[in-house]
Amino acid sequence: MDTDNVRIAVLGAGSWGTVFANIVADAADLARERDPDGPAAEVVLWGRRSSVVDAINETSENPDYFPGIGLNPRLHATTDAAKALERADVVVLAVPSQTLRANLMDWRPHLREDAVVVSLMKGVELGTSMRVSQIIAEVLEYPKERIAVVSGPNLAREIAERQPATAVVACPHEETAVRLQGLFKSSYFRPYTSTDLVGVEIGGAMKNVIGLAVGVAEGMGFGDNTKASLITRGLAETTRLAVALGADEHTLSGLAGMGDLVATCSSPLSRNRTFGEKLGAGKTLEQVVAETKQTAEGVKSSESVLELGWANGVDLPITEAVVKMMHHDLSPAEALVAFMARTAKPERYGV
Ligand SMILES: NC(=O)C1=CN([C@@H]2O[C@H](COP(=O)(O)OP(=O)(O)OC[C@H]3O[C@@H](n4cnc5c(N)ncnc54)[C@H](O)[C@@H]3O)[C@@H](O)[C@H]2O)C=CC1
Numbered sequence: 001m002d003t004d005n006v007r008i009a010v011l012g013a014g015s016w017g018t019v020f021a022n023i024v025a026d027a028a029d030l031a032r033e034r035d036p037d038g039p040a041a042e043v044v045l046w047g048r049r050s051s052v053v054d055a056i057n058e059t060s061e062n063p064d065y066f067p068g069i070g071l072n073p074r075l076h077a078t079t080d081a082a083k084a085l086e087r088a089d090v091v092v093l094a095v096p097s098q099t100l101r102a103n104l105m106d107w108r109p110h111l112r113e114d115a116v117v118v119s120l121m122k123g124v125e126l127g128t129s130m131r132v133s134q135i136i137a138e139v140l141e142y143p144k145e146r147i148a149v150v151s152g153p154n155l156a157r158e159i160a161e162r163q164p165a166t167a168v169v170a171c172p173h174e175e176t177a178v179r180l181q182g183l184f185k186s187s188y189f190r191p192y193t194s195t196d197l198v199g200v201e202i203g204g205a206m207k208n209v210i211g212l213a214v215g216v217a218e219g220m221g222f223g224d225n226t227k228a229s230l231i232t233r234g235l236a237e238t239t240r241l242a243v244a245l246g247a248d249e250h251t252l253s254g255l256a257g258m259g260d261l262v263a264t265c266s267s268p269l270s271r272n273r274t275f276g277e278k279l280g281a282g283k284t285l286e287q288v289v290a291e292t293k294q295t296a297e298g299v300k301s302s303e304s305v306l307e308l309g310w311a312n313g314v315d316l317p318i319t320e321a322v323v324k325m326m327h328h329d330l331s332p333a334e335a336l337v338a339f340m341a342r343t344a345k346p347e348r349y350g351v
């Protein structure tokens, strides 16, 4: 990948895809401002719905997700995936993890052979328990140097408002991560690099599951001790699984681990936390599902994460409680009793 006149396609015009495309367009403006004769990046956003795409092109706003928030006027959108992918050097994926495989099959014929693919997604595939980068590698047959992930404490709405935030760009090939960091760095978005793809992806997927549990606690009326306990033991659980899969434990105390966990578990903007909160407050699962219009990845990924734990001999008690509440009719009150009755243990994350 060359950084001269790079063309970047962002696929998925939901909350995070829209905001990330905006970050990249703002980053390109900043680069142009600093060096008017230097390379220019061009960003195109693919969305399914023509109403959203037309609004972005005509008003520089995504009215469905962020009414009233101005997007970069250079940001162009299209409903034509083939057109978005034409000549794209970097392809950024921002669709739900569970539909990605089918989406990639459709998009595969249009992708350039040497494109770099970047996942913004925080989930684990049902049925296969594959991380998103593994799905990409399998479907596109790309080498690891050309598959990266961006993750961190990135609640889309705050970044749409151009509030300062940080993230991690992870790729086992450091040079790719550094090049992407350059393309994604704006005045308000500061990406760090990492080569620990596994740690960054597991941190992102599991914080959604723990966010559901914290939301349930919130909905049940519990205070900060309960939530801090879930966050801390949730991080221990996340670290345990990530390390068993080959991650560096330090990644999990970084932005894509603790950082994202804290943001998700503290923020009313989090869809996962909000989902859990409604359940904890007494709504039925059906009611909460019907009210949730945007992707709350943890609901489905809790099952695939738990399977990943089983397959690797890793105990994931919070995840297990979430799975039982989300998929097996266990009430929050019953989950709490079972959780507190577990055998006493030392605090180390490894147990
Ligand atoms: N919203 C946020 O603050 C952040 C979200 N993420 C992750 O980004 C990913 C995408 O999430 P959001 O943009 O927030 O979700 P969203 O629900 O706001 O948007 C999802 C987008 O995917 C599209 N979509 C849905 N089903 C599809 C299908 N079958 N085929 C193609 N497109 C389809 C929707 O039309 C929508 O444009 C998730 O994995 C999420 O965990 C990561 C960081 C921040």
Ligand SMILES: O=C(CO)COP(=O)(O)O
Binding pocket: 122, 152, 153, 154, 155, 156, 208, 211, 260, 263, 264, 269, 270, 271, 272, 273, 295, 296, 297
């Ligand atoms: O990933 C996110 C923040 O980093 C968004 O969290 P939710 O998907 O729970 O809204």
